[in-house]
Amino acid sequence: MSCPTLAPAAAPCRPARRSRRLALWAALLLGSAACASDSSNDDTRATHEALARSLVWLERHRPEPGSKLGNHVLDAWAWERFARLHPDATVRARARSEARSRLAALEADAEPDFVALSYWATALRCRAALGLDPDPLRSRMQAADLERLLRESSPTTALWSAELLRFSGVELTLPARTTLLSSAAVDPDWAPSHRDAVAIYHELAAASDFGRESVRGFSAEEIAFARRAHPVLFSVVRGEGRTDAAAEILISGAILGQRDEPWFADGIVWLRTRQREDGSYMRAGQRPDPPADARRHGIVTASWALLESLQEEDRR
Numbered sequence: 001m002s003c004p005t006l007a008p009a010a011a012p013c014r015p016a017r018r019s020r021r022l023a024l025w026a027a028l029l030l031g032s033a034a035c036a037s038d039s040s041n042d043d044t045r046a047t048h049e050a051l052a053r054s055l056v057w058l059e060r061h062r063p064e065p066g067s068k069l070g071n072h073v074l075d076a077w078a079w080e081r082f083a084r085l086h087p088d089a090t091v092r093a094r095a096r097s098e099a100r101s102r103l104a105a106l107e108a109d110a111e112p113d114f115v116a117l118s119y120w121a122t123a124l125r126c127r128a129a130l131g132l133d134p135d136p137l138r139s140r141m142q143a144a145d146l147e148r149l150l151r152e153s154s155p156t157t158a159l160w161s162a163e164l165l166r167f168s169g170v171e172l173t174l175p176a177r178t179t180l181l182s183s184a185a186v187d188p189d190w191a192p193s194h195r196d197a198v199a200i201y202h203e204l205a206a207a208s209d210f211g212r213e214s215v216r217g218f219s220a221e222e223i224a225f226a227r228r229a230h231p232v233l234f235s236v237v238r239g240e241g242r243t244d245a246a247a248e249i250l251i252s253g254a255i256l257g258q259r260d261e262p263w264f265a266d267g268i269v270w271l272r273t274r275q276r277e278d279g280s281y282m283r284a285g286q287r288p289d290p291p292a293d294a295r296r297h298g299i300v301t302a303s304w305a306l307l308e309s310l311q312e313e314d315r316r
Contacts, residue, residue, distance in 0.1 A: 043269070047306050050272050053279030054303050055082065055091070061292040062102075073119040074296045076102035078303060080126045085307035096130060103127050108140040114153040114161075117144070121164040125210070128168050138170060146172050155179050156199045163206040163217075179203050181218060185225035194245045197233040200226060201248035204255050211255045211308075227256050231263035238267070241284035243274045247301035254308035268309045271302055 058078055063071040079099035086092050103126055112120055120141060128134040146165070150158040155177040162174040180199035184190045204226065208215045215223060230253045237245040250267050258264050274281050280295035281302045 043265075044310065046272055047268065047309060050275050050279075051082075051086070051303060051306055053275065053277075054078075054299050055095070055279070057279030057295075057299060058098075061296075063293065063296075067293065069116055069119050071293045071296055072102065072106055073123050074300050076106070077122055077126055078296070078300045080130060081300065081304045081307060083130065085304070085311065087310050099126065100130050100132060103130065103132055106137075108137055112141075112144055112149065114149045114157065117141075117146075117149045118153075118157055118161045121161040121168070124168045124170075125164045129210075129212075134168055138168060141165060141170055146170070147175070151175055156202050159217075160202050160206040163209075167209045167213075181222055181226060184229070185222045192229065192232050192236050194233075194237045194240060194242050196229075197237050197242075197245045197249050200229065200233070201245075201252045204252040205248075208255050211251075215255065223256065226252070227258060230256070230258060231261070234263055234267050238270060241282075243271070243281050243283040244298050244301050246274075247271055247281075247298070247305040250305035251301065251308060254305070254311070259309065259311070264309075268306065271305060275302070 058075065061075075063075050076099050079095045079102060082095035083092050083099050086095060103123060106123055108120060120137065124134055124137050124141060127137060150162055150172070153161065156179060158174060158177065159179055162172060165172060180196060181203050184196060184200075203218075204215055205211070207217050218226075230249055234246060234249045234253075237249065246267060250264060250271065253259070253261070253264050253267075271281075274283070276282060279299070281298035283298055286294065
């Protein structure tokens with residue numbers, strides 16, 4: 001995987017100054033959660049508090065310059081999700097600033113492989129959504145051999161990259177291949193697994209522009225199958241302790257308008273129980289104290305799922 005070239009890092013804050021800044025940020029977030037509770041139930045307050053802890057974690061754990069591309073994109077993407085979906089305008093404004101600064105520091109400096117392409121497609125979509133000029137990165141992507149990279153990807157990864165690039169204004173042709181959702185929907189012997197949960201989330205999230213639009217490219221029958229499959233898949237991944245996959249199914253359920261279904265509400269409660277005190281999330285097979293970069297994906301998916309639970313109306 002190619003690594004990004006980063007703009008020179010700002011001079012580090014002195015420890016005391018940084019501690020004061022974090023304390024103020026934490027106070028703002030927890031104050032926002034307390035204000036939300038004035039007119040909300042305990043469940044909503046608990047979700048706000050979980051989100052506040054994760055925002056403090058993100059503030060404390062910016063990826064190191066020179067670390068893998070995926071770490072930087074996940075970090076920026078987490079802030080972008082808060083900037084778009086958090087109910088509090090002050091938090092949204094702060095998250096927008098953080099996301100923009102992180103995305104502005106990313107510069108594609110090498111021909112991507114198919115894995116890096118999926119990250120760059122995500123970064124490009126976030127740049128456009130936050131009002132940053134997409135042209136430099138978009139031009140870099142257009143100069144790559146996109147059709148070859150998409151052929152080298154799995155059908156799900158190819159769909160993810162292609163749809164995000166197309167939503168960002170990159171014209172390309174997606175190779176004709178059967179996605180997981182399309183094949184599962186017509187398979188009478190389909191047996192749910194965590195791999196299916198991950199694939200269906202990636203396909204629906206990309207095909208809906210991260211929930212901004214109605215899902216495109218799938219038939220009504222395939223969408224109906226996904227709605228039926230979601231609670232089954234959630235039960236499977238919850239039973240296996242796969243927090244990231246559980247959050248992803250909650251996200252794709254929200255994209256298909258299933259927030260009011262009992263399995264979704266129960267899933268949000270369970271997801272909060274998986275949070276560590278520091279704001280990150282436990283997941284099956286992970287050691288008790290993993291490094292920060294191993295926690296980053298869980299922050300993105302779990303926070304996005306919790307943010308979806310707070311939305312009061314369909315955004316599409």
